Amino acid sequence: MAASHPAIRLALLAIAALSASAAPNMTPDYEVKLLMDPSIVLDPSDHKLTPTVLSTFAMPTTVTKMNVQFLDTSSKEIYAAGWSPRIRKTEGENDFELTYKKRYPVSSNDIDGTLTTANTQGFDSGDSNYDAQIEWGYTQKTLSISRKKSASDSGYSGMDLPGTSNSRSMLIDKAPDKFDDWVSNNWGTTKLGTSRIFGPVLAKRSIGTWNSTQLYIEVWPIKDSAGTGIEYIVEASFKTNSRTEAEQKHDALMAFLSGKGWFVAQDSLKTGLIMDRY
Template sequence: MNVLKTWKKVTASIMLSIMTLGSGLTVLETPQASAAANAVPAYEVKFLAKPEAVLNADGKPNSDVLQTLGLDSSPRAIGVEYFDTDSLGLDEQGWNVRFRKKEDKNNYELTYKKRYPIINGDVEAALTLANQEGFDASDDNYEAEIDWGYGKQTLSFSNTKKVDAITSGAQLPSDSKALEMLLDKLPGKLKNWSASNWGKQQLSASRAYGPITFERYEGTWNGQEMTLEVWPILNEAGTGVENIVEVSFKTDDASTVSGLRAQLMQLLENENWLLPGDGLKTQLILERY
């Protein structure tokens, strides 16, 4: 009798061990889900330049600027306008919707952009927040970029779509036609940003801010594609326009961007062309139009 009890105990113990081992093997064989990595951004370095120092009376860059920055003397005209509600509901959530036409292209560019401020230079924190909100390395629809200005950095994710143009040059279509196209191509992230159809409702209630036709001068500086843009934006009083001049270059190389930025800043300072401070053209347009 005692032998039978002992055998039952041993058998139960063995079975328990097998079940435990099996359970352990089952856990080991189950793949662990891993979160997508943070996006890897490109960089655009931007500085404002003093209009009175770099432009001639006709609003064109002077010959010294063109030569020093390696820019072509013939610019490309680009028509642009932004869409938002009267209360700037999209901008309040960090979204900008842009409609653009380059004079030498036969299509319109529709860009939906989400911005994240970079606090105290902590790029990784901004990328992580963006990741948590759906912008990660696996999303091929959005281009991650860091705008690095005089004193601040901004992370952005842009989704650009192209539509065949019905106008020529840098001319934009009617506001209603442009809005119709923007709604038709509205990406899902913006459409359902904070609630189902939130973005569609915001954009449907939007109006145009602009239009503005600016000139872009392109060239090569220090091995980088250099750009100088002259934006004639309505002045604060609304009585005329003021030229906003921006000098910029783009790079995918995070290891060299800091050094190149320092070189460009030093060059602009040495020539007395640099306008110290940051300015976001988009914000000026949304405020003044």
């Protein structure tokens, strides 16, 4: 009888309509990332992958260079809000790649719950401008939702990245609304207006195969914690659209690298290291 009351009936209809119109969660792909021991897999003289590693994964001696830098305020307010605006120049590609990435830590292995959390904050399957990915490390998983743009590299040579002023201008000019208005109207572009560069870091990528899967190994020379030298981060990774395959091959690759004595039982946190050390 209570449900027949006009006000209650209207409320129930409104809830039903809202549920029907709610877009499903985003469908992520998966990138498994595992660390390798730089003291074993890199030549101590030139810090390149050893011939043994290259031959194991049928990798050529040629690499692809990637120069990467992040922008944030000195107090890292953008990073604290879970965002990372990035500028990258990849060897052989025209223009700079601008990426606005929002990260959500996956708690208790609850990938679907994390996707639902992102949905409530505006990231759902109806927005084709953003790509969702589960970054699957040694023990930690992170949902990364990225919007990519590009900016002209005219006037720059080789792998050079823009300085602070031009970097700010590029990222402000192309800033998507979700990033810009995340905390309040024009929050993102306001923070970028007083931002500085974290980096740059010139990484090198090798591409090969493992277990019928394309495998990437990247070498990232990141300033060490003392700020006086370089720490080399070596990361093996592969991508898949299948959660089941990601889980199975995560464990298989970890076992393979462990068997070679190459595995480092830690999570890969490159962005965090760059934000801490630059």
